Amino acid sequence: MARTTEMRLIELMVLKEDISRVIEYLGKKGCFEFQSNLGESSGNNAAPAKDIFDKLQLARSYLGITDLDTYSIESKLPSDADYDEAGNILDNVENLRRRELEASEAEKRVKDTYSEALAFSNLKVPYAELDHLSFLSLRIGKIDPAVVDDLIFNVGGRAVIVPLGEDKSRILAASSKKGRFALDSELKRYGFIPMEIAKDFKGIPDDVLVSLKKQTETADAQLSAVVEERKNYAETHAERIRRLLGCFSIGMQVQQVQDRLESTQLVYRISGWIPVPDSRQIMKELDDLTEGRIAIRIYQPSEVPAIRNGREQVPVKLQHGKFVGSFERMIFSYGSPLYGTIDPTPIVAFFFTLLFGIMFGDAGQGLVFLLIGILLTTNVIKWFPAWNKFGPIFIAIGCSSTIMGVLTGEFFGNSEILVPVSRFLSGVFGTPKDHILHLMPESGAVDKLFMFFIFTLGVGFIINSIGLIINIANQFSLKRPGKALFGKTGLSGALFFWYVVVLAVRIIVFKIQPVWIDWVVIGVALFGVFMAGPLERLVAGEHPVFENGFGISIIEGLVEILEVVSSYLSNSVSFLRVGAFALAHAVLGFIIFTMTDLVGGAGGLLVSVIGNVIVLVLEGMIVAIQVIRLQYYEFFSKFFTETGREFHPFRFTYKTDK
Numbered sequence: 001m002a003r004t005t006e007m008r009l010i011e012l013m014v015l016k017e018d019i020s021r022v023i024e025y026l027g028k029k030g031c032f033e034f035q036s037n038l039g040e041s042s043g044n045n046a047a048p049a050k051d052i053f054d055k056l057q058l059a060r061s062y063l064g065i066t067d068l069d070t071y072s073i074e075s076k077l078p079s080d081a082d083y084d085e086a087g088n089i090l091d092n093v094e095n096l097r098r099r100e101l102e103a104s105e106a107e108k109r110v111k112d113t114y115s116e117a118l119a120f121s122n123l124k125v126p127y128a129e130l131d132h133l134s135f136l137s138l139r140i141g142k143i144d145p146a147v148v149d150d151l152i153f154n155v156g157g158r159a160v161i162v163p164l165g166e167d168k169s170r171i172l173a174a175s176s177k178k179g180r181f182a183l184d185s186e187l188k189r190y191g192f193i194p195m196e197i198a199k200d201f202k203g204i205p206d207d208v209l210v211s212l213k214k215q216t217e218t219a220d221a222q223l224s225a226v227v228e229e230r231k232n233y234a235e236t237h238a239e240r241i242r243r244l245l246g247c248f249s250i251g252m253q254v255q256q257v258q259d260r261l262e263s264t265q266l267v268y269r270i271s272g273w274i275p276v277p278d279s280r281q282i283m284k285e286l287d288d289l290t291e292g293r294i295a296i297r298i299y300q301p302s303e304v305p306a307i308r309n310g311r312e313q314v315p316v317k318l319q320h321g322k323f324v325g326s327f328e329r330m331i332f333s334y335g336s337p338l339y340g341t342i343d344p345t346p347i348v349a350f351f352f353t354l355l356f357g358i359m360f361g362d363a364g365q366g367l368v369f370l371l372i373g374i375l376l377t378t379n380v381i382k383w384f385p386a387w388n389k390f391g392p393i394f395i396a397i398g399c400s401s402t403i404m405g406v407l408t409g410e411f412f413g414n415s416e417i418l419v420p421v422s423r424f425l426s427g428v429f430g431t432p433k434d435h436i437l438h439l440m441p442e443s444g445a446v447d448k449l450f451m452f453f454i455f456t457l458g459v460g461f462i463i464n465s466i467g468l469i470i471n472i473a474n475q476f477s478l479k480r481p482g483k484a485l486f487g488k489t490g491l492s493g494a495l496f497f498w499y500v501v502v503l504a505v506r507i508i509v510f511k512i513q514p515v516w517i518d519w520v521v522i523g524v525a526l527f528g529v530f531m532a533g534p535l536e537r538l539v540a541g542e543h544p545v546f547e548n549g550f551g552i553s554i555i556e557g558l559v560e561i562l563e564v565v566s567s568y569l570s571n572s573v574s575f576l577r578v579g580a581f582a583l584a585h586a587v588l589g590f591i592i593f594t595m596t597d598l599v600g601g602a603g604g605l606l607v608s609v610i611g612n613v614i615v616l617v618l619e620g621m622i623v624a625i626q627v628i629r630l631q632y633y634e635f636f637s638k639f640f641t642e643t644g645r646e647f648h649p650f651r652f653t654y655k656t657d658k
Helices: 019-029 047-063 080-119 127-131 145-158 177-189 206-258 276-289 328-334 345-359 363-377 385-408 419-429 446-477 481-485 491-509 516-530 532-540 550-573 576-599 601-639
Strands: 007-015 136-142 159-164 170-176 267-275 294-299
Touching: 007 019, 007 276, 019 206, 019 267, 019 276, 047 080, 047 206, 080 206, 136 177, 145 159, 145 170, 145 177, 170 177, 267 276, 276 294, 328 345, 328 601, 345 385, 345 446, 345 576, 345 601, 363 385, 363 601, 385 419, 446 481, 446 491, 446 550, 446 576, 446 601, 481 491, 481 532, 491 516, 491 550, 516 532, 516 550, 532 550, 576 601
Parallel strands: none
Antiparallel strands: 007 267, 007 294, 136 170, 159 170
């Protein structure tokens, strides 16, 4: 069986003149993990590149240029020329921003003046004559145009509200002297701001209005020219700004890492983990990069003091192709295998595909999953980019569901379309049948259905057994013979599980009753479980053998016996759900097919489409969850008694929030 990828600790002594390029190389290569947390940053060295990067982001946002999703191939450490280019662009953008702000403020001032003048252009009578009317109380001022209509409605017949100008931003309010206090209260409630009007004011001359209108048009034109200049600048400099963002993002991260490394005035020290398959190439390329000015030392994990004394774990990396690799997150979401142990990912990939196909057998729906997988793998579906890495999983379950659908004769719930295919395939190996595997519960098919459930129990037995074998092999490879031989998931527990299953088959199938030797084997296996703790300490040479006393060991042993019997029974029975879900899927398909047939026509087609969509989404999710549950609780629990540490290589990330 494949094991986790071999790792080595590499120590680099790098001259100050080469350190930035070495960090850049490691970040782009993405296969180096620093041995431990880097030191605290002083915050000095990272300032220049970070400052430029932040300013470029502001400039990009101002110019309306779309941001990068990730680095381009040519992204590299910023050179002196890049710093000069970035400085020129930032100066130009700042100049554009300042000019646009000035033009915008000037336009606003002129527009406000023109609007106010326009509002009073129809006031041809001197204001003093209006203000001296003995029976009226007048108010002139500014107000939010949005509330003018509400104000007019609320004052009703108690006052007259006259909008001055077209935009209603200024009003004249008139009421009787008696109602002036009520008017003032209502105006205040609506945010009215009184204006000081000269006593001899009687309107705006027409020539002044014409002049103000021309000034407004000029201010608009000047602002539009600056805005157009900004758009043109963005178009001509977009690629240059994106390139500089990539460069300064890398430069910023390089400087941050460099600032946290151990160093003297001339030399920096870097230590970290690399996979063995990459080590030779990395050492050669680092030597070429620095023209031989680098000292490299490489260590086996057993030579690292922190590993020997248990203070640190060797990071775990799994090496797979695209298909098996798509199942890695399922492993790491539960826990990382210990370094040097068996990699369970290929087994998980195989049994996940098998179990899903058994529980979700429909050729038509399987082809839908297959199509989705192909579209995700080829990046045609871009609505959920994070899902693209799961494309191979959809292809796998699509194939397994399609094959199971051919065996059961189901195609989008229809059990008649594939009858010719079933007859042909079954005829090749014997008597032609309408369905190679019939799951619908009906008279004459109960025996076959019972055998199908026995088959699912057999699959469960194989999965449980593989989990036990993995644990036993892992414990021997970790030099823990006691744990490999004794305990619930050791050889003793496995022997009990296997022998009881064989004994049950002998009794049920071959009618062979148990004899004394059977009870001896079972007793010896259970004794290894019962006394697991003391026996492990005895094999390891630890003393005292009964760590917590003989009485406590007896109690712990009894608990272990109860647990091993109940857990293996539940682990086996759990796989009956595989058959139950396969049966439920067949019944759902039958219901959809029957309803489609009853409705008929376009309505029947609609029922079929809706029914199949519901089955694909809801039942597909339920079946996937059940398969993952079987993997986690029945398979992983056998050997994931302790977990390792996942390999997280240092690599550049463009997004600043990461």
